Every structure is written in C-alpha cells, then in structure tokens.
Amino acid sequence: MVSQPQSKSGIVKQLTTFIESRLPLEAMRHLAEKKLIPQHKHSVWYYLGGIAGMLIGVQILSGILLMVYYVPEISAAHASILKLNSQVNFGWFMRSLHSWGANLLILALFVHLFSTYFMKAYRKPRELTWWSGLILMVVSLGFGFTGYLLPWDDVSFFATKIGLDVASKMPLLGSTFAYMLRGGDTISQATISRFFVIHVAVLPALLIGLLGGHLFLVQVHGVSEPDSFKELPPEKKTYEKFFPVFFLKDILVWILALNVLFGLTVFLPWSLGPEADPFAAAPIGIKPEWYFLAPFQMLKLVPPMIGPIEGELVGIIIMACVALGFVIVPFFDTGLSKTKSRVATAFGVFVLLSLVLFSLWGALS
Amino acid sequence: MEEDKTIAVPENTEKSNCGGANHPCGKCPNSTEHQSNGEEETVDRSQFIKTAFAGVTACWGVMALAPVAMYLNPPQSNDDDKTKVTSLEVCKLSELPPGTGRNFRFGSVPALIVHTEDGVLHAFKAICTHLGCTVQFRPDKQNIYCACHGGQYDAHTGKNIAGPPPKPLSELKAAIVDGKIIVSRV
Numbered sequence A: 001m002v003s004q005p006q007s008k009s010g011i012v013k014q015l016t017t018f019i020e021s022r023l024p025l026e027a028m029r030h031l032a033e034k035k036l037i038p039q040h041k042h043s044v045w046y047y048l049g050g051i052a053g054m055l056i057g058v059q060i061l062s063g064i065l066l067m068v069y070y071v072p073e074i075s076a077a078h079a080s081i082l083k084l085n086s087q088v089n090f091g092w093f094m095r096s097l098h099s100w101g102a103n104l105l106i107l108a109l110f111v112h113l114f115s116t117y118f119m120k121a122y123r124k125p126r127e128l129t130w131w132s133g134l135i136l137m138v139v140s141l142g143f144g145f146t147g148y149l150l151p152w153d154d155v156s157f158f159a160t161k162i163g164l165d166v167a168s169k170m171p172l173l174g175s176t177f178a179y180m181l182r183g184g185d186t187i188s189q190a191t192i193s194r195f196f197v198i199h200v201a202v203l204p205a206l207l208i209g210l211l212g213g214h215l216f217l218v219q220v221h222g223v224s225e226p227d228s229f230k231e232l233p234p235e236k237k238t239y240e241k242f243f244p245v246f247f248l249k250d251i252l253v254w255i256l257a258l259n260v261l262f263g264l265t266v267f268l269p270w271s272l273g274p275e276a277d278p279f280a281a282a283p284i285g286i287k288p289e290w291y292f293l294a295p296f297q298m299l300k301l302v303p304p305m306i307g308p309i310e311g312e313l314v315g316i317i318i319m320a321c322v323a324l325g326f327v328i329v330p331f332f333d334t335g336l337s338k339t340k341s342r343v344a345t346a347f348g349v350f351v352l353l354s355l356v357l358f359s360l361w362g363a364l365s
Numbered sequence B: 001m002e003e004d005k006t007i008a009v010p011e012n013t014e015k016s017n018c019g020g021a022n023h024p025c026g027k028c029p030n031s032t033e034h035q036s037n038g039e040e041e042t043v044d045r046s047q048f049i050k051t052a053f054a055g056v057t058a059c060w061g062v063m064a065l066a067p068v069a070m071y072l073n074p075p076q077s078n079d080d081d082k083t084k085v086t087s088l089e090v091c092k093l094s095e096l097p098p099g100t101g102r103n104f105r106f107g108s109v110p111a112l113i114v115h116t117e118d119g120v121l122h123a124f125k126a127i128c129t130h131l132g133c134t135v136q137f138r139p140d141k142q143n144i145y146c147a148c149h150g151g152q153y154d155a156h157t158g159k160n161i162a163g164p165p166p167k168p169l170s171e172l173k174a175a176i177v178d179g180k181i182i183v184s185r186v
Helices: A006-020 A024-034 A044-070 A077-087 A093-118 A127-149 A154-168 A175-182 A189-221 A242-267 A290-301 A312-331 A338-362 B044-071
Strands: A037-038 A239-241 B087-092 B100-108 B111-117 B119-124 B136-138 B143-145 B159-160 B172-177 B179-183
Touching: A006 A024, A024 A242, A037 A044, A037 A242, A044 A077, A044 A189, A044 A242, A044 B044, A077 A093, A093 A127, A093 A242, A093 A290, A093 B044, A127 A189, A127 A290, A127 A312, A127 B143, A154 A175, A154 A290, A154 B044, A175 A189, A175 B179, A239 B119, A290 A312, A290 A338, A312 A338, B087 B100, B100 B136, B111 B136, B111 B179
Parallel strands: none
Antiparallel strands: A037 A239, B087 B179, B100 B111, B111 B119, B119 B172, B136 B143, B172 B179
C-alpha cells in the first residue's frame, strides 16, 4: 500500500476516536457488516426501492428550489412559472427535473409495489412494511395530484376539477372531503393555498415519518427471500454483502437512473399551457396524467346508472375492493397454502393487466 | 519505499502451490511493491481506483452544485437606461406650501421634495446615508430627519448635520413648470 502522509492519518484518527467515544459507531459498523442481500434470479428487483428513494431525494431538493421562485397566488402562479422558465438560471431545468422526476418516481413505485407483491414480501413478519408501503403509495399519488395544480395552466386546472369531482362521489364523506380540499364549491385561490400546504408541508411530514418507519422495518427484517430461494439447502444459498458490494452496485444503478432522468429533462422539457380560465370550456381530449388514466378510463366506461345506484359510485366501489385486496393479502396468503398463494399471484396479475390495459386504452382514446 | 529490491518469498511457500498473480493467496507480498527498476514509481491499483472514485465524485459534486448556485442567484432585473425614470411631475406647487415637504416615488427609489421657507424648492433621494432608511421632512424642526437612528440633514443643501449619517443626501433637480413641480435627475 502506498503510505499516507502522517498528518492526514493523524487528523482522521483523532476525529474517529472523538466520534467513536461518543456514538455507538462500532455497533453500527458491526450491524452494517452483517447486512446481506440474497442472490437469485429475481435479485434485480431489489434495486427498485433504492431507485424510488433516490428519486424522492431528487424531488425534495428540486421542490425546495422551485419554492424559491414559485408564487402560490392565483394571479401570479402561472407567471411565476413563466419567469422561472425564461429568466431564472437553470429554472427550466429545475422545473422539468421536478415534473419528470415525479413521473419516474411514481413509475418506480408501481414497479416496486408489484415486484414486492409477486415476490410475496408481504408475508410475516413484513406485513407492517407492506402496509406502510401501501400508505406511502397513496401519499405519493397525493403528491402528484396536489403538485399538478400548482402551475395553474388549463390542463392542471381541469385535471384537478375532474379529480375532485370523482372524490366528491365517494359515499358518505366524499362531498365534504372534496369541499374541504377545494376550499369551497369552486376551484379558486383557496384551492391553490390548500394544495400548496398539503404538497410542501403535510405530505412531506407524512412521507418522512412513514418512509423512516418503512426503511427501519426493512433493516430490522432484512431483505425478503422468495420461496424458491428459501427452500434451497443452506450451502446453495449465496448472499452478497451490502457493504461495500451491493451498495456500490446500488449507487451505479442510481447513476444510471439519474442519467435517464436528466436525459428526459434536457431533451423533452416539460411544457406549460395557457393560464387557467375557470369559465372556459374543458379542453377537448382532456386527460389526467398517465398514473390516473386507468381509474379515469374505467369510470368513463361505467354506465350512468346501474340499477338504483349511480354508475360512478359502482366504479369507485370496485376500485376500493381491488385496493382492499392488496391490504388484506398478508392475511389471505400466509405462505401455508399453495392454492392461496397462487390465487394471490393470479389476483396480482389480473390487477396489473387491468391497470396496463385501461391505461393504454385511456392514452389512445 | 522498500530498500530490498528483490522479490521476497516467505520460506514456507512451495512454488508448486503458487497460482501466480491471478490467484493471490496472500502468502506472496504484492509484487508491485517490489520493483527491480528502482526509478519507476507505480501506484497500487486499489489506491488508483479509490483516488479516481473520489476525484470523479468531486467533479460531479461541483457539476451538480454550480447550476444550483446559479439558480439561486436572483435574476438581474433588466434596468435598461431607456426605461429608467429621468423626470416626473410630483404635484402642483399650490399643494406644497413653504415650510413643508413630501415623500414621493422616483422610479425605484424613494424621494423627497422640500419647499423651504425662503421659497426655494429642493429635491433629494430620500435614502439615509447611514443605513438606508427612508427620511422625511420635519416641519417642527424645518429639517430632514431619519427616524431610524436620529440622523438629521439640512433641508436646503441635504448636508448631514447631526446623528450618525456620514454623507449628505443625494440631490435631484426640482423645477416649476406651469405651476407644477417637476423633479428630474441631476
């Protein structure tokens, strides 16, 4: 080894001793050494959680930067985005980064959700991880929904209007919930203010709390192993160390993901439509963002009335049942019954295919 | 660096067991440390990778932080000389009797017009030379006063006469045209 100059290692040593005598670094290092990642043909999916986490970091940083110039006031919001795009150095970049980042994050989260589902990582002892993950998915979609309104262009206005109208159709509390979110009967300054607070304060607080818990649980339980791996004899099970091997591979995958994100940001910058006009007609062909296309398309298909019940309500109930299926799957598929395991997989395939098909249908119509 | 330039082989190693550089067993010292040619300095491969990694990380760090720093730098407002205010009408002369003063806006700076008791008009930029507060005319003192720290200026000349201000007020030109007070840049 090439020897280090004496003074450098002296300072490093002093610093290390200072910290070690005040924090349980040795215990942490010991735990970190023990972290292992199973290696099997489905190991590639283990990267998804990290990619989602990295994209969350990008969203937080770019979001904070955008807040320096964005003005959440009805007559200034759209203009502030125009100013950001044209006069602020790299303003166009930060804005496109945030918009593309949001889309890639939600895509990564869908892949992460379905890959953990199909690998049956919801089984004991990881039910809490699974449920916190489901809530995190809802939180992330909430981020997407509230953030989308803020530029206050025609598409964002109408997308929010439609979304809130759908929310108001939920039984019992729907109309109250929509009224409180909207801050009144129509979308106005009150809506912008409420959506802004939810987007930059309420949801981030929930996110940090839930994500912290989610990651803590992953450390406690370790990475889940699929049945095919678990059933192998011990000598056939290969693991690799998290530090430094998997960690460095993780960083590499993050860099690749960032490259994709930066490429999209630079070559396909996000556009801004004309300023919202609440009294104008809805633009022809208005559609929500891709991650809301499936429920949007499904609700378009239900007839106005099914028997005595309003069609949209039936649609919402069907979607709620699907969501409920995801919530109760740890109780249903505990790993003791191969039949139930297959039923759970089939349900997942059915939901995934429906989502993809409805989304494509919505995109093409 | 090592004085002994020959490759040292521990006594217990059997040559037939040695797999060469491709199968290091830890028994032979790293051959790059021992050079037959003493003038060539080599770098250990792992040290090179570590240095390269740190170097690239530092470069990327700078590449990421530079745009953020530029982004946070407020965009300069386009203060064209053509759009800067050069003169404006403040009010009618009759609205400013002798012994009174009035604050007004001159483009992007606060300004002050004073009609002193000798009948002369004086105009200044109303920015206190101490720490920038907006000054005002005090009819009771018949001079210009800064409320922030008690600085005072002569109403005729704008010269700093009391308190912390280090310099006189910046002057503007005042004129009467058609019974109206017009203030312009000096």
